[in-house]
Amino acid sequence: MYQYSEFDRQFVRLRAEQFRDQLERWQAGQLSEEQFLPLRLQNGWYVQRYAPMLRIAVPYGEISSAQLRVLAHIAREYDHPDAALLAHAQATQDELQASQPGLTLAAPPLRYGYGHFTTRTNVQYNWIALTKAADVMDLLASVGMHGIQTSGNAIRNITCEALAGIAPDEIVDTRPFAEITRQWSTLHPEFAFLPRKFKIAFNGAAEDRAATGWYDVGLQARRNSAGEVGFTVKVGGGMGRTPIVGSVVREFLPAAELLNYLEAVVRVYNRYGRRDNKWKARIKILVKAEGQKYIDAVEAEYAAIVAQDGAPHTITAAELARVQAGFVVPALSPAGIPSEVSITAKPYQRWLKQNVRPHRLPGLSVVTLSFKRPGFAPGDADAATLDALAELADTFSAGEARLTHEQNLALPWVHASDLPALYEHAQALGLVQPNIGLLTDMIACPGGDFCSLANARAIPIAAALTEMYQDIDEVTDLGPIDLHISGCINSCGHHHSGHIGILGVDKDGKEWYQVTLGGADGSALSGPAMPGKVVGPSFSAAEVPDVVEAILDTYRAQRSSAAEHFIDTLRRVGHEPFKQAANGARHAATERRSHARQAEAATA
Known part of the structure; x- marks a missing residue:
């Protein structure tokens, strides 16, 4: 994996020192809350529902054993609420749980002392006190980690597919380009205060394993007829309140021109993106509103960067080779570790x-x-x-x-x-569930258990569905299904791209959930990226497991064979049978609750 240079290491250490100074001045009253807010956000420190949340960048997902040990130390020593805070948070959760209509599934207790892996290959902690923040940043800096630009209206952590550099079907190893982009974008002075956050993803295989259609900029590696490396550039993807799949603005961009072109893309957005309404400030809104006019403006800006500025960010062969040298195959230990596992055993x-x-x-x-x-x-x-x-x-x-x-x-x-x-x-360690790509390999954001933006909790729904589908034979029979859960419309759980998506919504101060079907992330299984369609009105928390079960029962009844995947059956027969099943499950759940209340009243 790529190793930071001494310049990088010193940069991260100095950034940690700078944050310690800022934190101490805030604690001493020399910086107001308003002044300190952007400083902590620029380093990945949020304040969430109950406590601060730290987001740590893991560029393109690569992480070393030394970094994992530091993350473990932080979880063990720092990710702890005091007794009063924990009691308050748990009481609030218990009150919310009790208020839900007919909910019989117990929510998991609030946990601490752990890290959370996110959909953008970041790591988050939910209980670290701000008074300890500088100590944590020093620990991270000791292994080249940080929270720079994991928040704020800047270019966020650069991602690429997890199989970059190791997949047999790879066209190009995109990690060197992701690293070059990381170096270019970190603290880029022109793009420190964009209209809104900005996310870039790379994919190096013919199959899109990085969900590039859902990013502000998605870069799909290609080789032209001459064998030259380049990228198809998609701009304007995003989820949230207005799910939009990115538009292709360049079919083939030579790899050497990557940063010059990205500069034009972001510069035009910075110039024309809306700043009067944060819900309409993402680049997807600009691209949707302007269409070809936006693309023309990018091409004009790019031409000016090349002609007038001399293409200052051209990636030379020497620079690419320098970075590629950081991604060589590591020194592998000899094989032959003994084991008592029976390789013929079914598990x-x-x-x-x-x-x-x-x-x-x-x-x-x-x-x-x-x-x-x-x-x-x-x-x-x-x-x-x-x-x-x-x-x-x-x-x-x-x-x-x-x-x-x-x-x-x-x-x-x-x-x-x-x-x-x-x-x-x-x-x-309990980490060998054979469920990768199956129903219980679900994506879920932290939701209302931690996030102050969430309308509803995601973790109890995930726990309920996991509990329902413990039979691995059943899960395997159901086949590949992407189940994604978000606690609010911001879609941190990527519900829009789930074959089955679950979205938490607020209804009369209680938690309710919309269910969508037919979303896709762009993978070979799912097909081109697209948002799912809502199957009916919102469901209570108590109804969601029954609704999912009814949807899956409908799939089993409708599939042409055991080999037909859920998403293919859905597209073949349409949404209507699934919608009817979901609404039928709701009515059945309502009747069960009514009978239960009547029985309780009769015995009172």
Whole structure:
């Protein structure tokens, strides 16, 4: 994985020192809350529903064992609310739980002492006191980590597919381009105060595994007829209140021109993007409103950058080679770790099929560890697990791991002969659920349990569905299904792109949920990126599990064969049968609650 230069390391250390000074001046009353707000946001520090939330950048998802150990230390020593805060938060959650109509599923207790893997390969903590923030930033800087531009109206953490550099079907390893873009965009003075946040994603395979259609800028690697590397450039994708799939503005951009063209794209947005209404300030609104006029303005700006400015950000062959040298195959330990796992056992074979992928190098495999465990929210890793992951990375994957868009963790350099031993070690941690790409490999944001923007909780819904579908035979029979849950319209859980999407909404001060069907992220399974369609009015929290079950029962009844995937059946038969099933489940749940109330009244 890429190693920061001494300049990078010094930069991160100095940034941590600067933040400590800012924090101390705020604590001393020398900076007001208003003055301190943008300073903490620029370093990834939010204030959420109950406590501060820290977001840490993991560029293009690559993370080392040393970094995992520091994250474990932070979780263990710093991610703790005091007793009064925890009691207040739990009481608030219990009150909300009690207010929900007919809800019989218990919400998981509020947890602390863990990190949360996000859909954009960041790591978040939910309980670190601001008084300890500078100490945490120093710890992160010691291993080259930070929270720079994980918040604010700037270019955010650069992402790319988790299989970059290791997939057999790869066109181009996009990690060097992602790293060059990270260096260019970090503290870019012209783009420090954009109209709104700005996200860039790279994809290097023919299959879009980075959901590039849903990004402000999505970059799909290509080779032209001459074999030259370039990118198809999509601009204006995004979810939120107005889900829009990005528009292609350049079919083939030579790779050397990447930064010059990005500068034009962002500069035009910075100039014309709305600043009077934050809900209409994302670049997707500008692209949708202006269409070809926006593309023409970008091309004119790009031409000026090349002709008048001399194309100052052209990526030279020497610069590309310098960065590519940081992405060489690591030194691998010898294979042959002993194991007592029976390789013919059904659980191991099922895991091998579902969680292990081929590698571009003979003799190696890519292993995805599932962070969709009973008792944990999707993407949560406590301190002990983070320490254990560091050990797994050192033992089996040359000290490297990767966070994935689906809130899991992959080990990219595993000897195929060591798979039984890795399975044995990961099984002890509860990380071998053979559900990657299946129903219970769900995406979910933290929702109303932590986020002050959320209308409803996502974690209890995820827990209820996980509990319902513990039979791995049933989950396997259902086949590939993307289930995404968001606590509000901001769509941090990417509900718009789920085959089944669940969105928390507020209704009369209570938690309700909309269900959408037919969303897609652009992968080979899902097809071109598109938002799902709402199947009916909102459902109560108590009704959501029944609604999902009815939808899946309808799929089983409607599919042409066991081999037809959910998304294909939905597109073949249309939404109506599923909509009827969802509404039927609601009526049945209402009747059950009515009978229960009548029985309770009769015995009172």
